Amino acid sequence: MASFVTSHSKSLSGSIRVPGDKSISHRSIMLGSIATGTTRVSGFLQGEDSLATLNAFKEMGVSIERKGSDVIIQGVGMYGLKMPTNSLNLGNSGTSIRLMSGLLSAQSFNSELCGDKSLSKRPMGRVIEPLRQMGADISGPNSMPPLSINGGKTLSAIEYTLPVASAQIKSCILLAGLYSKGSTTVIENGISRDHTERMLRGFGYEVQTSPNKISIEGGGSLKACNIEVPSDISSAAFFMVAACISDDADIILEAVNINPTRTGVIDILKLMGGNVELSNERVDAGELIADIRVRSSNLKGIQIPKKLVPLAIDEFPAIFIAASCANGETLLTGAKELRVKESDRIQVMADGLTSLGIINHVLEDGIRIVGGKFKEQTAPIESHHDHRISMAFAIASVSSDSDIKIEGVDNVKTSFPNFIALANSIGMSITESA
Structure with a gap:
């Protein structure tokens, strides 16, 4: 079991580019695999989570060539996936197992989705329920992985109101809806990431959206396209907070995805007094991108607006570190979803x-x-x-006079394989030991 030991840093400076967006990397493999033609992806995240998705589709007969962060996918079309010979092991990736549940429920073959010890404890009833309403045959022990899916079922479109704001549930239903008879509609009570909707359009599939409703008509097809994956704001968040809490910091994070469904961390840090500036804003493949400059800040405690919670759900471990260094009290409510992530992030951070x-x-x-x-x-x-707990406490050392040791950091590789190298390149001091 690997550990981090992190030490105080006097100053942070430099310009860096964090790895590609994990959410977009997952979806590029899934949609590229069922498209017709060759999809080329640049900036693909080479983390264990994204590679688990990639390897799963290779096991279902998709030819995928990877050279570093460049990936070439030879799409097999909507009905070209083949039955895997073994269970599809998705490691630690909740995104993979939930989205693929929808996609595989519509296939002609049986499949089983499993993962590591952490993933095996994560609730899957939230995707099992709507998929069964659509006619899928899917089950798991106590509605947790491994999930068994019996294929060959005809799916029917449904209108489904999400019980919580969740891009994973929404995307699962939409992917099943690609194969369903009729129009599948998802109704949201809060904002969640819209990468699936954006990417479906990029592959030429029509998606109807209104402020709280997403609809697609089943029976269409996807056409291959080229995708450039921007830097992941969830990974950038750790350095944003590190710069804010440092006594002497001025860093630039290049080409970060600032999709409006993901920018809660920026809004929250600004409300706290964070010195955060966006520049060079542009659009690439339907996604908004910008360079982010962050400098030392005098943070103050706030009551985090509930409307921003779903827009920063993965960034709260880092935000908790910012709150710990702020003047006054910070209050977060409406974030029960944090208790069913890779860990109970509220209790573990506390x-x-x-x-x-x-x-x-x-x-x-x-x-x-x-x-x-x-x-x-x-x-x-x-x-x-x-992984996010590990990285959150690693950046805390910027504002600590004493070393901080974090145990069980192996899963940092799932989302941010070069975290230590990038952190140390701007002046942090992190070492890893077995």
Whole structure:
């Protein structure tokens, strides 16, 4: 089990580009595989999660060639996937298993989706229920992985209201809807990521959208296209927070995806007084991109607006570190979804903050954090093998006079394989040991 040891950094500076967006990397493989023609992807995230998706589709007969971050997919069309000889192991990737559940429920063959110990504890009832309403035959022990899907079912379109704001549930239903008879409609009560809708359009598939409703007509086809994957704002968030809490920082994060369904971390940091500026804004393949400059900031505690919660759901471990270094109290509510991520991110972050001397109070759907000064840790941070927990506490060292040790950091490779190298290139001090 690998560990990080991180030390105080006097200053942060430089211009870096974090790895490609994980959400877009997953979807590029899925849609490219069922499109007709050759899809070329540049900037593909070479993390374990994205590679799990890539390998799963190779096991279903798709020819995929990878040279670093460049990927060439020879699409097999809507009905060209083949039955895998073994269970499809998706590692730690919740995005993979939930989206592929929808896609594979419509195939003619049987399949089984499994993952690591962490993924095997994540709730899948939220995708099983709507898929069964569509006519799918899908099940799992206590509605958790491994998921067994019996193919050969005819799916019917449904209108489904999401119980929580979730791009994974929405995308699962839409992918099943590609194969369903009639018009499939998903109704949202809150904003969630819209990468699937954007990419479907990029592959020539019509998607109807209104402020809270997404509809697609089944029976169409996808045409191959070229995709440039922008930098992942979830990965950039760690460096944004690091710069804000540093005494002397001026960094630029290049070509970051600023899709409006993903920019909650920027909005929250600005509300806290973060010195965050966007420049060189442009559009590429339907996605908004910008360079982000972040400098040292005098952060203040805030009550995080509930409307921003789904727009920053993956960035809260980093935001909790910002709150710990802010003047005053920060209150987060309406974030119960954090309890069913790779770990219970509310409780795991709270435990780690407590060990660093930060006063906090855990709520059922959030947390109250009183900003202060990190103290010498009473015990190593236990990440519970959650990559975002590991990276969040790694950046905390920027504002700590003492070293911070984090255990169980192996899964950082799932989303950010070169995290240490990039962090140290701008002045941080992180070492990894077995």
